Amino acid sequence: LSARGKAAIVGTAESDLGEVGPGFTPLDLIGQATERALDDAGLEKKDVDGLFSASAYYSMATVSAGEYLGIRPRYSDATNMGGSSFVSHLLHAAAALEAGLCEVALVTYASTQRSGGGFRGLSEPPNPYETPYGPRYPVSMYALAASRHMHEFGTTRAQLAEVAVAAREWANLNPKAFLRDDLTVEDVLASRMVSSPLSILDCCLVTDGGGALLVTSAERAKDLRKPPVYLLGAGEAHWHRNISQMPDLTVTAAADSGRWAYEMAGVGPEDVDVAMLYDAFTINPILFLEDLGFCEKGEGGTFVEGGRIAPKGELAVNTNGGGLSYNHPGMYGLLLLIEAVRQLRGECGERQVEGATVALAHGNGGVFSSQVTAVLGSANVL
Amino acid sequence: LEELKEEMSPAEAPALVYRRHLENGKLGYQRCADCSAAVFYPRVLCPVCGSGALEWRESAGRGTVYATTAVHSRNHDPRNVVLVDLDEGFRMMSRVEGVPAEEVEVGTRVRFEVRQGEEDEPVAVFVREGS
Numbered sequence: 240l241s242a243r244g245k246a247a248i249v250g251t252a253e254s255d256l257g258e259v260g261p262g263f264t265p266l267d268l269i270g271q272a273t274e275r276a277l278d279d280a281g282l283e284k285k286d287v288d289g290l291f292s293a294s295a296y297y298s299m300a301t302v303s304a305g306e307y308l309g310i311r312p313r314y315s316d317a318t319n320m321g322g323s324s325f326v327s328h329l330l331h332a333a334a335a336l337e338a339g340l341c342e343v344a345l346v347t348y349a350s351t352q353r354s355g356g357g358f359r360g361l362s363e364p365p366n367p368y369e370t371p372y373g374p375r376y377p378v379s380m381y382a383l384a385a386s387r388h389m390h391e392f393g394t395t396r397a398q399l400a401e402v403a404v405a406a407r408e409w410a411n412l413n414p415k416a417f418l419r420d421d422l423t424v425e426d427v428l429a430s431r432m433v434s435s436p437l438s439i440l441d442c443c444l445v446t447d448g449g450g451a452l453l454v455t456s457a458e459r460a461k462d463l464r465k466p467p468v469y470l471l472g473a474g475e476a477h478w479h480r481n482i483s484q485m486p487d488l489t490v491t492a493a494a495d496s497g498r499w500a501y502e503m504a505g506v507g508p509e510d511v512d513v514a515m516l517y518d519a520f521t522i523n524p525i526l527f528l529e530d531l532g533f534c535e536k537g538e539g540g541t542f543v544e545g546g547r548i549a550p551k552g553e554l555a556v557n558t559n560g561g562g563l564s565y566n567h568p569g570m571y572g573l574l575l576l577i578e579a580v581r582q583l584r585g586e587c588g589e590r591q592v593e594g595a596t597v598a599l600a601h602g603n604g605g606v607f608s609s610q611v612t613a614v615l616g617s618a619n620v621l
Numbered sequence: 622l623e624e625l626k627e628e629m630s631p632a633e634a635p636a637l638v639y640r641r642h643l644e645n646g647k648l649g650y651q652r653c654a655d656c657s658a659a660v661f662y663p664r665v666l667c668p669v670c671g672s673g674a675l676e677w678r679e680s681a682g683r684g685t686v687y688a689t690t691a692v693h694s695r696n697h698d699p700r701n702v703v704l705v706d707l708d709e710g711f712r713m714m715s716r717v718e719g720v721p722a723e724e725v726e727v728g729t730r731v732r733f734e735v736r737q738g739e740e741d742e743p744v745a746v747f748v749r750e751g752s
Contacts, residue, residue, distance in 0.1 A: 367636055368662045369714045371744045374702045375692050382690035383704055390688075390727040435691040435699075435723060483662075483704055483714040488688055 243503055244621045246333035247460035247467035250280025250453035251577045256566045257417050258353050259447045265296050266307040268349030272451035273308055280453045281464030282343060287453070288312055289341030291328035292348055293319040295569055298362075304347055314341035320477060321604020322517060324348075325452070325573035326611035330473035332454045342455060349449020350568035357445060369481055375434055378442055378520065380482035380606035382434040385522040387488040389436065394525065394540035396436050400427035402521040403440050403563050405549035410560025412550060412590035417446050418564045427521075441521040443562035443571070450573040452580075468580045471506065471597070471616045474499025477609040485607060489537070493530035493601060493610040500599075501532075504614035508532040511614075512595035513582045514554060515575035517603035518561040524548070527601055528556075531612065555592045558582060572602035576613065583617045596620045635663035638677060643743035648680040648733045650711050661711035682733030683708045684747070691722035701725050705747055719748045 252275030254268035269292075277284060290301045290312035297303035300317040304310075314335050318327055325346055332344035374380060388394045404424055410416035422440070430440040460467035476492035476499075479485045501507055508531060516527040525539035533554060534542040542548075548556035559565040559578040566574060579598035581587050597620055602611045635651075639662075642649030651660040653667040654674035666673050684707040691699040701722035706712050717725045718736075731747035738744040 367639075371738050371742070372702050372714050372716050373692060373700055374690070374714070379690050379692050379702055383688040383702070386690060386727060387688040432691075432693045432699075434693065434702075437690075483712060488704075 241503055242330070242333040242337060242473070243471055243505065244469045245457055246336050246454055246470045247457050248452055248470070248576070248580050248615070249455055249460045249463045249465065249467055250276040250282060250451070251580045252276040252279055252451050253415070253574065253577060254349050254449040256415055256448035257446050259351060260354055263351050263354065263447070265294065265349040265351050265449065266303060268351065268447065268449040269304055269347050269451070270307060272349065272449050273345060273347055276345070276451035276453050279465060282453060284308065284310065286343045287345045289314040289332060289335055289344035291316045291332055291344060291346040293317060293324035293570065294348065295350065310345070312341070314344070320609035322519065322570040322572045323475070323602030323604035323609045323611040324570065326473070326576060326600055326602035326613050327475050329452070329454060329470060329576065329613055330475060330611070333470050333473070336454065336456050342459065344454040346452040346454065346573065347450065348570060348573045350570070351447045352569050353445055353447045366481060369483060377606050378437055379434040381520040381522055382437045383482055384488040384526070384607060385436050388522065388525065388540070391489055392537035392540065396428055397424050398540035398543060399436070399441055399521040399525070400424040401543045402518065402524050402548070403427050405543065405546065405552070406518060406557055406561040406563040408549045409558050409590055410564035413560050413565060416560040416565040417444055437520055437522070443519045443567035444564070446566045446568050448566045448568035448574070450577050452573060452576060466584055466618065468583045469616050469618070469621055471614045471620070472500040472502065472504030473611070473613040474503070475609070475611040480605060480608050482606045489526065491526050491530050491607045491610050493527050493612060496610040496612040497531040497601070500612035500614050504616070506597055506614060510597050511599045512555065513558060513579060513592050513598040514556045515579050515598065515600040516556055517571060517575060517601055518557055518563050519567070519571070519603060521563070523603055524556060526607070527603070531599065531601060550590065558587065558590050558592060572604070572611070575602065576600045579615050583615060635665060639663045640743065642679070643735055643745060646735055648682050648745055649677055650680050650707070650709065651675040652678050659710035661713055678709070680707050680709050680733065683750070684731055684733070686717065686725060686727050686729045686731060687712060689725045689727055699723060703747070705731060713745070715745055715747050717747050717749065719752055
């Protein structure tokens with residue numbers, strides 16, 4: 240069974256981003272994004288019969304979103320595995336479309352964590368094997384992984400900083416980016432330490448924001464407003480939830496999710512024009528570049544040196560500015576899909592990657608816990 | 622009849638057995654009787670082979686720092702958080718005491734001790750070997 244090319248993303252939109260101000264709820268932003276995505280696609284709300292969402296606010300995410308939007312779905316999927324959930328929803332939507340369980344799927348998410356007072360963490364009970372030691376969730380867990388990568392492969396803080404600098408340079412080309420000013424490796428190294436070796440500028444933003452994505456069959460997609468962006472392949476994997484259970488802190492389950500996505504898509508890393516790699520922290524893209532085959536294990540730090548993933552570099556990574564400089568509303572996976580779609584439609588203005596036909600969107604959830612990879616393509620690579 | 626009683630009575634929760642070990646100054650872990658895997662955190666089935674035959678063991682408490690971070694906060698000295706690989710083949714989160722948080726290094730040999738936690742619960746910590 241293969242879903243290759245059978246489903247297409249036909250509408251995308253962000254809600255208002257950054258800091259939306261007091262009183263707005265995540266559902267208000269979901270409403271904004273949904274209206275804009277429907278307009279982008281040329282679809283009506285009544286066309287939507289599949290609903291996909293995850294939330295740190297609403298324990299029944301699709302039920303709450305369905306009520307607010309006035310959508311009564313016949314297929315509903317509130318899978319929550321952290322920030323990667325929405326890439327997973329895209330795969331699940333393709334399967335549901337293929338099985339005839341729905342015809343038009345809406346994937347949506349939003350958070351108002353910045354206006355609402357900061358990172359909205361977990362509602363899980365304390366873990367007797369981790370909580371007593373006081374790691375700061377989630378940054379300390381990523382810091383542990385970074386410490387191991389540095390020990391095994393000689394990765395440096397300056398190399399981590401290169402990831403943040405590249406993200407900022409892309410953000411400077413994106414009018415919607417939250418942070419748009421100059422940033423140097425020295426700035427990152429000199430910034431306040433949070434959980435060593437990660438300083439505050441190694442960490443993603445805490446912003447409001449959300450988005451919506453409309454997915455339908457390739458056949459139906461042909462008659463809509465924008466050029467369809469096809470799902471070529473996807474894979475999802477998770478091996479652990481808690482960092483103390485991660486088998487090897489230098490290898491993520493992206494090694495599986497990526498392999499499965501490439502196999503389904505019939506492409507490899509050498510075919511990818513734009514790589515959207517979930518950058519919750521600067522160590523993340525380094526591990527994902529390795530696990531997704533853009534370089535060998537251990538070479539991620541060297542790979543990002545010298546502006547290689549920055550504008551005009553060899554590989555276009557996180558062209559919206561990423562979670563580090565564009566926006567990171569708690570869970571970011573939907574926003575990286577939106578950027579991948581826009582690159583393949585050629586809608587990215589100053590930051591457009593010329594002639595992009597294949598984009599990879601990789602979502603991460605938890606503490607390197609869940610990994611979901613999607614490969615998207617324009618019509619001429621079908 | 623005794624046998625039947627034993628079968629019917631609920632087993633002690635893995636987390637409570639672990640805690641009882643700590644209260645006695647011991648670091649408990651489990652070993653699978655079927656596949657020999659060392660298992661931590663404690664559970665009711667082996668995550669490697671699926672067997673329910675997990676046996677409690679006492680660790681010798683010697684291990685190596687696998688990963689480390691110093692967690693900074695505004696009003697306190699940084700605190701250390703590590704992952705330690707115990708010689709018996711399991712890994713756990715802990716902290717290394719007796720050295721500034723930033724100076725704990727990956728690869729350091731460490732030895733288990735018990736401390737009282739914030740709510741008076743016993744907590745497994747480590748000190749550097751030889752200290």
